[in-house]
Amino acid sequence: xxxxxxxxxxxxxxxxxxxxxxxxxxxxxxxxxxxxxxxxxxxxxxxxxxxxxxxxxxxxxxxxxxxxxxxxxxxxxxxxxxxxxxxxxxxxxxxxxxxxxxxxxxxxxxxxxxxxxxxxxxxxxxxxxxxxxxxxxxxxxxxxxxxxxxxxxxxxxxxxxxxxxxxxxxxxxxxxxxxxxxxxxxxxxxxxxxxxxxxxxxxxxxxxxxxxxxxxxxxxxxxxxxxxxxxxxxxxxxxxxxxxxxxxxxxxxxxxxxxxxxxxxxxxxxxxxxxxxxx
Ligand SMILES: NC(=O)c1ccc[n+]([C@@H]2O[C@H](COP(=O)([O-])OP(=O)(O)OC[C@H]3O[C@@H](n4cnc5c(N)ncnc54)[C@H](O)[C@@H]3O)[C@@H](O)[C@H]2O)c1
Numbered sequence: 001x002x003x004x005x006x007x008x009x010x011x012x013x014x015x016x017x018x019x020x021x022x023x024x025x026x027x028x029x030x031x032x033x034x035x036x037x038x039x040x041x042x043x044x045x046x047x048x049x050x051x052x053x054x055x056x057x058x059x060x061x062x063x064x065x066x067x068x069x070x071x072x073x074x075x076x077x078x079x080x081x082x083x084x085x086x087x088x089x090x091x092x093x094x095x096x097x098x099x100x101x102x103x104x105x106x107x108x109x110x111x112x113x114x115x116x117x118x119x120x121x122x123x124x125x126x127x128x129x130x131x132x133x134x135x136x137x138x139x140x141x142x143x144x145x146x147x148x149x150x151x152x153x154x155x156x157x158x159x160x161x162x163x164x165x166x167x168x169x170x171x172x173x174x175x176x177x178x179x180x181x182x183x184x185x186x187x188x189x190x191x192x193x194x195x196x197x198x199x200x201x202x203x204x205x206x207x208x209x210x211x212x213x214x215x216x217x218x219x220x221x222x223x224x225x226x227x228x229x230x231x232x233x234x235x236x237x238x239x240x241x242x243x244x245x246x247x248x249x250x251x252x253x254x255x256x257x258x259x260x261x262x263x264x265x266x267x268x269x270x271x272x273x274x275x276x277x278x279x
Contacts (some may be wrong), residue, residue, distance in 0.1 A: 007261040011036035015258060016092045018072050018139060019099030021048030023225060023247055024053060024159070029094050032249035033060040037094065042070040042081065044144070072099045072135030078142045094258045095143045097136035100193070101128045105184045106174040109162060115184045125189055132193035133200070140204055144213055153212020155258050158201050162221040162273040164194035172234050194219070198269045205267030212213040214266045216257050221273035223247050240275030
């Protein structure tokens with residue numbers, strides 16, 4: 001590795017990524033593999049993890065990829081993975097809290113659009129908060145405690161969203177011909193969870209700072225993944241760079257945030273949104 005990139009070198013480090021079978025989780029894993037880390041990719045389903053692992057091993061030694069099924073909303077499941085890794089001498093140096101339930105805004109056209117605040121089901125609130133916010137807290141509690149406790153420190157990266165810093169523009173999701181009270185919206189949970197993750201980040205950043213544990217948040221904006229033309233046009237008109245992000249565009253910042261290249265960055269929320277929040 002050239003001298004200027006030495007601080008990015010993650011050889012000898014292990015990174016655990018939650019929700020790693022999804023669109024961005026697999027990209028975070030690819031980024032950290034590229035920097036030399038061993039990765040533990042975790043998610044709720046075996047099939048998703050198998051396909052993520054297969055795609056990652058096209059460009060990296062399969063021996064550096066471990067897969068573990070882990071529901072981030074269950075403390076016992078997190079502890080089981082942590083204990084099993086510890087028993088085999090594997091220390092988690094980097095934790096990427098990426099898992100979330102990101103309900104796509106479609107609209108059910110039925111009686112009482114359930115994405116709307118007035119009708120939003122409590123069970124959905126509980127489920128989404130349990131995964132996106134409580135899950136990040138529980139994983140940080142389990143893996144962060146070890147990072148802080150053994151004197152070697154570590155890095156926690158929380159994946160938030162541009163919706164951690166501004167409110168969803170509900171006009172993006174409007175459907176022609178539907179009455180206002182039937183219009184689908186980005187649900188309240190997403191804003192609450194992502195803003196909460198930034199609060200968690202600041203808390204962790206100061207709590208374990210003297211033990212060498214840094215915590216930062218990355219707030220990506222909409223990634224293009226085949227969304228409809230009308231939606232893309234509406235969204236990109238709000239973005240100074242005039243386009244959505246591509247799925248691999250967050251890799252370099254993940255490499256930066258998880259390595260010594262960002263050794264003096266702590267408690268920050270890096271908003272990578274093509275300039276949308278600057279407008
Ligand atoms: N894709 C985007 O445009 C975008 C934009 C901004 C922020 N984000 C954030 O980036 C992160 C990844 O987004 P994505 O687009 O890859 O989402 P995704 O839905 O493709 O992936 C999320 C993953 O989390 C997993 N998951 C769900 N419940 C879980 C649980 N209980 N325990 C463990 N894993 C669970 C899912 O199985 C899935 O693989 C999320 O935090 C999301 O909010 C995404």
